């Protein structure tokens with residue numbers, strides 16, 4: 485990785501990855517493929533660092549959103565590891581994907597046509613996943629288009645593998661969507677039947693994301709596309725509670741967070757009562773105070789909305805951030821601590837001694853779900869693999 489001149493570090497725990505994979509596999513049948521979703525720079529964990537951690541634990545299928553992510557994965561994955569693009573791929577990228585053996589979603593006729601024609605032209609089969617609309621109303625073939633899809637598959641026999649028939653649920657992490665999800669499952673089965681009756685059977689049926697894996701076991705089918713659980717986070721509190729209800733309310737959280745974020749104290753100082761601290765007048769010392777300056781600010785993904793609100797861990801204690809979060813710095817109040825010195829560790833997210841600042845607690849203050857906070861962690865901060 486070269487020299488680490490950065491002001492903070494994102495650590496990835498390889499034992500946490502192994503733990504989460506073991507847990508997720510324990511929920512699935514032997515025949516169900518577990519495809520970790522590594523879009524959004526592996527939910528902020530860094531594609532290049534994370535892919536080998538997955539492969540080391542027996543993962544052989546990966547899912548991304550776009551061709552640029554797929555390209556990055558191709559540079560680091562093992563040859564035998566399968567890769568699937570669930571979203572964007574432009575017309576002139578189709579040839580690349582087919583040549584590389586990258587599996588692709590098709591969700592509209594024009595794309596399907598281009599994929600099939602390209603495969604025919606270059607004499608290599610396209611590995612197709614046909615996405616069907618079942619009620620989310622985002623991407624996927626609509627009912628009235630299915631006959632044309634079947635027609636195209638018939639015309640281009642021999643130029644594709646029908647790898648999968650898939651759909652995505654509209655909010656399986658919330659019980660409020662229960663009926664909508666149940667209808668989607670029913671609709672999916674109907675479309676599957678339509679393909680089957682026409683003589684086209686996909687190798688894999690797949691519909692489930694993390695929340696569906698936990699709350700709708702009937703959706704596991706032949707493959708699951710699991711993002712957030714892989715990184716050790718529940719899709720929502722509701723999903724965790726659903727899990728507890730099934731397994732006993734005293735069950736320990738089976739997941740372990742993979743990522744933690746830390747820096748070190750850059751300088752300490754004391755100020756007198758009455759002094760304003762940092763930019764402007766948002767914080768005034770009511771008594772003499774001891775402060776620590778930490779070289780992390782909003783340019784590093786530490787949001788300014790945590791000004792006068794966030795917490796960090798120093799010496800195993802939770803201490804408040806005071807004043808405005810700057811572009812490159814924040815200031816913590818260490819008046820309550822003894823023997824704090826320059827270069828002491830500061831934990832922004834994660835554990836220190838017996839204390840923890842969770843991504844969720846961090847996100848609650850800023851009103852960001854885990855998903856958003858993780859994917860906003862800057863790519864430039866080095867990811868370091870630890871035990």
Ligand SMILES: *Cc1c(COP(=O)(O)O)cnc(C)c1O
Pocket residue numbers: 521523570652692693694695709710711712713719
């Ligand atoms: C992001 C995504 C997933 C994974 O969602 P999680 O809630 O993180 O498990 C699965 N399928 C599709 C189509 C997605 O876009």
